[in-house]
Amino acid sequence: MIEQDSEIVFNKRVAADTFFLGLRSPRIVAEAKPGQFVMLRVGRGMDPLLRRPFSICGVRDDDLVLILYRVVGRGTTIMCDVRGGESLSVLGPLGSGFEMPHKGEKPILVAGGMGIAPLIFLASTIEPGSFRFLAGFGSGEEIVATDEVGLSGIDLSISTDDGSAGHRGLVTELLENRLAGFNGNINPVVFACGPLEMLKGVAAMTANKDVQCQVSLEASMACGLGACQGCAIRRSSEQAIAYYHVCQDGPVFDVNALDWERL
Ligand SMILES: Cc1cc2nc3c(=O)[nH]c(=O)nc-3n(C[C@H](O)[C@H](O)[C@H](O)COP(=O)(O)OP(=O)(O)OC[C@H]3O[C@@H](n4cnc5c(N)ncnc54)[C@H](O)[C@@H]3O)c2cc1C
Numbered sequence: 001m002i003e004q005d006s007e008i009v010f011n012k013r014v015a016a017d018t019f020f021l022g023l024r025s026p027r028i029v030a031e032a033k034p035g036q037f038v039m040l041r042v043g044r045g046m047d048p049l050l051r052r053p054f055s056i057c058g059v060r061d062d063d064l065v066l067i068l069y070r071v072v073g074r075g076t077t078i079m080c081d082v083r084g085g086e087s088l089s090v091l092g093p094l095g096s097g098f099e100m101p102h103k104g105e106k107p108i109l110v111a112g113g114m115g116i117a118p119l120i121f122l123a124s125t126i127e128p129g130s131f132r133f134l135a136g137f138g139s140g141e142e143i144v145a146t147d148e149v150g151l152s153g154i155d156l157s158i159s160t161d162d163g164s165a166g167h168r169g170l171v172t173e174l175l176e177n178r179l180a181g182f183n184g185n186i187n188p189v190v191f192a193c194g195p196l197e198m199l200k201g202v203a204a205m206t207a208n209k210d211v212q213c214q215v216s217l218e219a220s221m222a223c224g225l226g227a228c229q230g231c232a233i234r235r236s237s238e239q240a241i242a243y244y245h246v247c248q249d250g251p252v253f254d255v256n257a258l259d260w261e262r263l
C-alpha cells in the first residue's frame with residue numbers, strides 16, 4: 001500500500017456531474033488490480049478531514065491511475081475543481097480485487113451508475129469480445145462513453161430508468177434476459193457493481209444458483225484500512241465472527257458470502 005501526493009494530469013467532465021481524473025502514480029499502477037480502490041484526500045488541505053474511497057477505473061501508460069467519479073456532495077464538489085498540475089494525497093491500492101474469469105466461462109459485467117468504474121478496469125484486462133457489458137444509468141445524459149475513458153470496441157448494452165437511451169428499465173432486466181439465453185454448455189459468470197438495490201436484484205438471480213457471481217460493494221468508509229469498523233457488513237453464515245469489513249475483506253465478495261436479507 002502506498003501513500004503519496006500524486007500529480008493530477010487531467011480532471012475532465014465526461015457526462016452530467018461525472019468527471020474522469022488521471023493521477024500520476026507509477027507505484028500504484030504497478031500494484032493495482034481490477035476491483036481495488038484508493039482513498040483520496042479530495043481537497044488541497046485537511047478539510048474535509050476524511051479521505052473518500054474511489055474504485056480504480058483503469059491504468060494508463062504505466063504511470064496514470066484513472067478514477068471516474070460523480071459529484072454527489074461536499075468532497076466530490078471540491079474534487080471537480082482540482083486542476084491539472086495540482087496534486088492530491090492518495091492511499092492505495094486497497095481491498096481485494098475481482099477473481100478473474102477462467103477459460104470456458106462467459107463473463108457478464110453488470111454496472112449501475114458509477115458502479116461502471118471498477119468494471120471498466122476489469123473489462124480492460126479481459127480478452128475483447130469474450131464478455132458482455134450491461135450498464136444502467138438514470139438517464140441518457142449520465143451515460144459515460146466508454147471510449148472516452150479508455151475502453152473501446154466492447155459489446156455494451158445500455159439501460160436507462162427514464163428510457164431516454166437504450167432499454168427503458170433496470171439493468172437487472174438486461175441481466176435476466178442474458179441469463180435466460182444460456183444453455184448448459186457455457187458457464188456465465190457475473191461481475192456486478194452498483195447501488196445496493198441493484199445488487200440485491202443481481203443476488204436474487206445468482207445466489208445459491210448455478211451462476212457464479214462476484215459483487216463489489218460500497219459502504220461508508222472512514223479509514224479504508226480495517227481500523228475504524230465503519231464499513232462492517234453481515235456475513236451469510238452464523239459464525240463467531242459475523243461481520244466482514246468492506247474495506248479489507250472486500251469490496252469484492254462472492255455473492256454467497258453475504259447476508260442479503262440484512263444488508
Ligand atoms: C469501495 C468504494 C468505491 C467507490 N468508488 C466510486 C467510484 O469509482 N466513483 C464514484 O463516483 N463514487 C465511488 N464511491 C462512492 C464515493 O466514495 C462517494 O460518492 C464519495 O465518498 C462522496 O463524497 P462527498 O464528500 O462528495 O459526499 P458526502 O457529502 O459525503 O455525501 C453526499 C451524499 O452521497 C452519499 N454517499 C456518500 N458516500 C457514499 C458511498 N460510499 N456510497 C453511496 N453513497 C454515498 C451520502 O449518503 C450523501 O447522500 C465508492 C465508494 C466505495 C466505498
Ligand code: FES
Pocket residue numbers: 220221222223224225226227228229230231232245246247248
Ligand atoms: S473503513 Fe475503517 S474499517 Fe473499513
